[in-house]
Amino acid sequence: KAGVTQTPRYLIKTRGQQVTLSCSPISGHRSVSWYQQTPGQGLQFLFEYFSETQRNKGNFPGRFSGRQFSNSRSEMNVSTLELGDSALYLCASRLADFHEQYFGPGTRLTVT
Amino acid sequence: ILNVEQSPQSLHVQEGDSTNFTCSFPSSNFYALHWYRWETAKSPEALFVMTLNGDEKKKGRISATLNTKEGYSYLYIKGSQPEDSATYLCAFKHAGNMLTFGGGTRLMVKP
Numbered sequence: 001k002a003g004v005t006q007t008p009r010y011l012i013k014t015r016g017q018q019v020t021l022s023c024s025p026i027s028g029h030r031s032v033s034w035y036q037q038t039p040g041q042g043l044q045f046l047f048e049y050f051s052e053t054q055r056n057k058g059n060f061p062g063r064f065s066g067r068q069f070s071n072s073r074s075e076m077n078v079s080t081l082e083l084g085d086s087a088l089y090l091c092a093s094r095l096a097d098f099h100e101q102y103f104g105p106g107t108r109l110t111v112t
Numbered sequence: 113i114l115n116v117e118q119s120p121q122s123l124h125v126q127e128g129d130s131t132n133f134t135c136s137f138p139s140s141n142f143y144a145l146h147w148y149r150w151e152t153a154k155s156p157e158a159l160f161v162m163t164l165n166g167d168e169k170k171k172g173r174i175s176a177t178l179n180t181k182e183g184y185s186y187l188y189i190k191g192s193q194p195e196d197s198a199t200y201l202c203a204f205k206h207a208g209n210m211l212t213f214g215g216g217t218r219l220m221v222k223p
Binding site for chain 2: 004033035042043044045048056058090092098099100101102103104105106
């Protein structure tokens with residue numbers, strides 16, 4: 001069974017640009033969550049999608065948005081990039097509530 | 113803002129030592145407590161999902177206990193091996209299914 005995949009793995013953008021990251025969950029998993037990991041803040045929850053609906057959103061500005069498609073693939077978009085958006089972005093999928101989450105390898109975003 | 117605290121922040125042990133870490137979380141609105149192991153250059157790997165007060169879970173040499181009434185969980189590693197070197201994260205799942213992660217305990221096991 002293929003694991004969670006994320007593309008691209010590495011990305012360099014400049015301030016003010018926007019970026020879209022992609023996540024393909026494990027087959028059969030309908031829940032996809034996104035996290036941001038920075039050295040100072042640790043791992044922080046961005047949002048969760050389930051069956052194409054956003055179920056939860058973390059404490060991030062509106063520049064961070066996402067969506068989920070009917071095949072459960074998810075995208076995350078960050079508009080008007082700031083230097084502080086440089087981070088590792090992880091997505092994770094799970095089968096159902098109270099099940100384990102499986103993480104992807106992450107996308108390392110650098111904003112210059 | 114939920115507070116999930118892990119201690120210690122880092123730990124150096126010798127191969128063969130047994131060790132344990134603590135995760136403290138709010139005792140109200142408890143849904144579940146997750147433990148993950150995160151090795152350098154890899155993705156976080158789920159260890160346990162614990163939902164009931166008094167839960168004890170075990171996977172090989174690693175075990176965990178849960179006390180939801182007082183808001184803490186312990187992770188134990190028996191006979192640490194160099195391959196156990198990683199950051200161990202706990203995450204508190206509360207109302208709305210959001211996971212709030214602790215800062216992690218970085219374990220280094222010397223051969």
